[in-house]
Amino acid sequence: MNLLETLDNTSSFLSEFEERVRDVDPVIKGILFSEILFLQASLGGRPPSQILESGRAQGQSTKLLSLCFPDSQVISVEHNNSSPDATIALERLASLPNVAPLFGDSRIVLPALVQQNSIALIDGPKGFRALPLAVRLLATGKVRAVYLHDFYQGLPERRYIERHIPEVFFSDNPDFVRQSKHLDGPCWTTYAKAGEAGRRPYRFLGQDQESYGPTMACIPHLPDVNYRRLLNRIHLARVVSKLQDRFLRAA
Numbered sequence: 001m002n003l004l005e006t007l008d009n010t011s012s013f014l015s016e017f018e019e020r021v022r023d024v025d026p027v028i029k030g031i032l033f034s035e036i037l038f039l040q041a042s043l044g045g046r047p048p049s050q051i052l053e054s055g056r057a058q059g060q061s062t063k064l065l066s067l068c069f070p071d072s073q074v075i076s077v078e079h080n081n082s083s084p085d086a087t088i089a090l091e092r093l094a095s096l097p098n099v100a101p102l103f104g105d106s107r108i109v110l111p112a113l114v115q116q117n118s119i120a121l122i123d124g125p126k127g128f129r130a131l132p133l134a135v136r137l138l139a140t141g142k143v144r145a146v147y148l149h150d151f152y153q154g155l156p157e158r159r160y161i162e163r164h165i166p167e168v169f170f171s172d173n174p175d176f177v178r179q180s181k182h183l184d185g186p187c188w189t190t191y192a193k194a195g196e197a198g199r200r201p202y203r204f205l206g207q208d209q210e211s212y213g214p215t216m217a218c219i220p221h222l223p224d225v226n227y228r229r230l231l232n233r234i235h236l237a238r239v240v241s242k243l244q245d246r247f248l249r250a251a
């Protein structure tokens with residue numbers, strides 16, 4: 001699993017993907033449609049048996065995963081059960097037989113549920129806080145790849161994984177964007193209608209961006225990586241970064 005294979009696979013998945021997601025109404029907090037195509041193309045013709053999702057909100061990614069992988073079991077974990085998003089998601093997902101919407105902290109819930117031939121999508125917790133869960137899941141040897149959402153260029157966590165996570169690759173690759181960006185028209189229109197006029201390709205959070213969109217990172221499982229050691233390194237990096245923050249605040 002790598003970027004070149006993903007780019008090669010993209011055109012062959014495109015028309016089926018468009019057909020499957022045709023009736024999905026995008027929601028404001030949801031992932032871009034092209035980002036789920038990226039995930040699908042990266043897996044090639046081998047769908048996972050189980051998809052573990054962390055961070056459901058209104059369930060856009062959950063619904064897209066369910067429709068694109070009808071033979072996979074989608075286990076979706078959301079921490080916040082008191083937000084109106086929780087009810088919206090449960091209503092949106094009620095008719096999808098392959099989705100199990102759970103509540104809890106995915107860092108506790110998901111490692112206990114992982115089965116052979118899984119993948120995981122982490123869209124909350126965000127940034128550095130997503131990394132220990134990602135690496136713990138990879139360390140089981142049962143997860144083929146972990147996908148992390150919101151890893152666009154310029155973020156410190158993006159730089160960190162580019163430097164320290166072997167073979168990671170991203171959905172903001174220009175060739176992938178050229179092949180898939182037309183899928184996201186309805187998403188950008190939804191943001192504009194919701195008053196988020198500043199959220200559009202290459203521009204979000206009120207700033208021009210190098211990346212096309214929020215961006216999915218794919219971390220493939222590699223048999224020769226020592227994930228326990230990687231996890232220790234990540235814990236250490238987080239401690240150092242917290243101490244640096246504290247030091248800078250005090251200075």
Ligand SMILES: C[S@@+](CC[C@H](N)C(=O)[O-])C[C@H]1O[C@@H](n2cnc3c(N)ncnc32)[C@H](O)[C@@H]1O
Nearest residue numbers: 030031055056057060061078079106123124125
């Ligand atoms: C950006 S939203 C997810 C959007 C969703 N993936 C979609 O495409 O519609 C992030 C969600 O992650 C949830 N979250 C944050 N930390 C979490 C955790 N440890 N376990 C489960 N959910 C978590 C938040 O409550 C929030 O609802």
